[in-house]
Each structure stands twice: as structure tokens, then as C-alpha cells.
Amino acid sequence: MSGRTSIPAFEGDIMLMGAGRMGTAMLKGWLEAGLDPARVVVLDPSPSAEALALIEAHDIRLNPADDAALAPAVLVAAVKPQVMAQALAGLPAAVKRARPLVLSIAAGTPVAAFADALGDAPVVRAMPNTPAALGKGMTGFFASADVSDAQKALARALLGVLGHVTEVTTEADIDKVTAVSGSGPAYVFLLTECLARAARELGLPAEVADELARRTVIGAAALLERSGEDPAALRRAVTSPGGTTEAALEVLMADDDGLCHLMERAVKAAERRARELAGK
Numbered sequence: 001m002s003g004r005t006s007i008p009a010f011e012g013d014i015m016l017m018g019a020g021r022m023g024t025a026m027l028k029g030w031l032e033a034g035l036d037p038a039r040v041v042v043l044d045p046s047p048s049a050e051a052l053a054l055i056e057a058h059d060i061r062l063n064p065a066d067d068a069a070l071a072p073a074v075l076v077a078a079v080k081p082q083v084m085a086q087a088l089a090g091l092p093a094a095v096k097r098a099r100p101l102v103l104s105i106a107a108g109t110p111v112a113a114f115a116d117a118l119g120d121a122p123v124v125r126a127m128p129n130t131p132a133a134l135g136k137g138m139t140g141f142f143a144s145a146d147v148s149d150a151q152k153a154l155a156r157a158l159l160g161v162l163g164h165v166t167e168v169t170t171e172a173d174i175d176k177v178t179a180v181s182g183s184g185p186a187y188v189f190l191l192t193e194c195l196a197r198a199a200r201e202l203g204l205p206a207e208v209a210d211e212l213a214r215r216t217v218i219g220a221a222a223l224l225e226r227s228g229e230d231p232a233a234l235r236r237a238v239t240s241p242g243g244t245t246e247a248a249l250e251v252l253m254a255d256d257d258g259l260c261h262l263m264e265r266a267v268k269a270a271e272r273r274a275r276e277l278a279g280k
């Protein structure tokens with residue numbers, strides 16, 4: 001989380017390409033972590049209002065006209081995947097010559113796409129998720145073979161402002177990260193919707209049903225975070241033999257059509273789709 005992240009010392013500047021939702025969350029986190037704003041350059045034809053406010057407040061360079069001397073140590077690629085190729089092609093030649101560490105958070109954009117555009121630049125390919133906007137994200141990253149240990153530590157710290165960070169060892173694992181934590185918030189939102197719908201089916205007024213479901217998910221997530229216990233232990237702690245929770249769990253944990261089987265199928269479908277989108 002931003003308050004606890006410290007960015008290791010490094011030479012040079014950080015160039016942020018794309019200051020939309022994710023780019024802005026990163027920029028905000030870096031500044032909160034003490035990064036010198038003079039070492040940040042933002043490239044974005046239309047940054048978010050929040051990014052613009054930060055840029056103005058900290059006098060951060062935005063789309064500098066004189067780009068011949070730009071030689072960033074890190075290029076953070078935070079534009080939409082569909083405009084990535086065009087954005088990389090439009091980078092100043094000086095940036096390409098600098099051979100920066102590329103730190104990409106773009107979904108479905110392989111390391112090879114950066115190698116094509118930026119020669120043999122070292123690439124960290126990361127997959128955050130939406131709670132990153134609150135510093136509560138889960139990010140998995142893969143580092144290409146030519147990323148140095150120091151660059152990896154820097155990338156980890158730059159991503160750390162979005163929340164938790166973990167490294168995976170193959171690029172194919174990024175499709176798995178996408179299927180689990182990348183898309184995962186949607187699964188939890190659906191669970192909340194389903195619980196609310198079931199509550200309405202029991203006859204509770206819609207407003208009460210929604211409140212019960214939403215607050216249960218929020219409270220359970222907070223317990224998961226604060227207790228440090230694993231989820232199975234927390235589940236067992238609220239399951240008394242012969243009680244109401246056990247009656248529900250017998251349905252949810254049925255051998256053939258229980259929630260775990262459904263989740264497995266869902267996550268496999270997401271992983272398959274991630275591979276298809278990457279053209280694999």
C-alpha cells in the first residue's frame with residue numbers, strides 16, 4: 001500500500017505513458033511514497049482530472065515539447081492495450097534510444113510487443129486489478145530475462161503503491177493471474193449479487209437484502225485481511241455442527257456441482273480467453 005511502500009534509489013526519470021485510472025493511481029502512490037515529482041514525466045493527450053491536479057500541484061512535466069533529451073530509466077506503459085502499439089510508435093526517438101525498463105500494466109499485451117517497438121528493452125509485464133485504485137490491489141508480474149535485480153526491485157516498488165505484488169516465473173502465468181485476481185473482483189461482486197438475490201427470494205425487502213449481502217462481503221473481506229487466518233479456518237470458525245451455516249455449506253460444497261467446481265470452470269474459461277486474446 002502506498003503509505004508503506006518505499007521506492008529504492010535509482011538513476012534517471014520515470015515516464016508515465018497513460019494517466020487514466022490506473023496511471024493516476026500509480027502516480028498518486030509514487031508521490032505519496034516520496035518520489036521526487038521532478039523525476040516524473042507524463043505522456044497523455046488527455047490525463048484524468050485527478051492526474052492533472054497532481055501534475056499542476058507538483059509541477060510535473062506533461063507532454064514536454066522538447067523531447068530530444070528525454071532518457072527515462074523506466075517507461076510505465078499504462079494505456080489501453082488497443083492503443084499500445086500506436087503509443088509506443090509515437091514515443092520520442094530519445095526514449096527508445098535510452099532503452100528504459102518497460103513496466104507494462106496493459107492486459108493481454110505480450111513482452112514481445114514491447115521488444116518489437118523498443119528493441120531489446122527489458123520488460124516487466126504486470127497485471128493489477130481494480131482495487132488497485134484504492135491501494136488494495138493484487139498485482140502479479142513477470143520479468144523478462146534481461147531485467148536486472150535492481151530493475152525488478154524498482155518495478156516491484158512502483159507496483160507496490162497499488163497494493164500487494166507477487167512475481168510469477170513464466171509469461172504464460174500472467175494469463176492465470178488475469179483469470180484469478182485480474183477478473184476476480186467481478187466474481188466477488190457476482191457472489192454479492194447472488195447473495196442479495198437469494199435474500200430477496202426469502203422475502204426480504206430489496207433494500208434490506210442488498211444491504212445484508214454487501215455488508216457481509218465487506219465485513220468478511222475485512223476479517224480475512226485483519227485476522228491473517230486462512231479462509232478455510234475462518235469458514236470452520238463460523239460453522240457449528242448441525243447449525244445453519246453447515247446446512248448452507250452442504251449445498252455450496254457439494255461434490256459434483258458445488259461452488260469450488262463452478263469456480264474452477266469459471267477461472268479456466270477466463271484463462272482460456274486470456275490466451276485466445278493474446279493470440280495463443
Ligand SMILES: NC(=O)c1ccc[n+]([C@@H]2O[C@H](COP(=O)([O-])OP(=O)(O)OC[C@H]3O[C@@H](n4cnc5c(N)ncnc54)[C@H](OP(=O)(O)O)[C@@H]3O)[C@@H](O)[C@H]2O)c1
Nearest residue numbers: 018020021022043044046078079080081087106107128130
Ligand atoms: N482498470 C483496471 O482495473 C485495469 C486492471 C488491469 C490492467 N489494466 C490495464 O491498465 C491499462 C490502463 O487502463 P485504465 O483503466 O487506466 O485506462 P484509461 O483510464 O482509459 O487510461 C488510459 C489513458 O491513456 C491515455 N492515452 C491514450 N492514448 C495515449 C497515447 N498514445 N499516449 C499516452 N496516453 C494515451 C488515455 O487518454 P484517452 O482517455 O483520451 O484515450 C487515458 O487517459 C490498460 O492497458 C488496462 O489493460 C487496467
